[in-house]
Amino acid sequence: DRRQRQMCIRDSTLYPVLRRLQKDECLMVYDMEFGGRNRRYYKLTEKGEVQLRLYKMEWKSYSNKITLLFEEGRTGA
Numbered sequence: 001d002r003r004q005r006q007m008c009i010r011d012s013t014l015y016p017v018l019r020r021l022q023k024d025e026c027l028m029v030y031d032m033e034f035g036g037r038n039r040r041y042y043k044l045t046e047k048g049e050v051q052l053r054l055y056k057m058e059w060k061s062y063s064n065k066i067t068l069l070f071e072e073g074r075t076g077a
Helices: 011-023 046-075
Strands: 027-034 037-044
Touching: 011 027, 011 037, 037 046
Parallel strands: none
Antiparallel strands: 027 037
16 A cells, blocks of 8 residues: 555755755755645755755665565575
């Protein structure tokens, strides 16, 4: 179930990250009115797309190393 895989992220954690990505020109930020209230929207820039690919490659490498570590520990190697 997808709901079980979701992470709980607090606003106090999320918004500093979004501001940093905006400052680094990885996000474009714009406001639009919705239902009588302004909402903030975020869109990846080209630089953001490149950075996202790098993060994914780094994560995959890190994840593979951790998986290997656990597999070696299981076999006693």
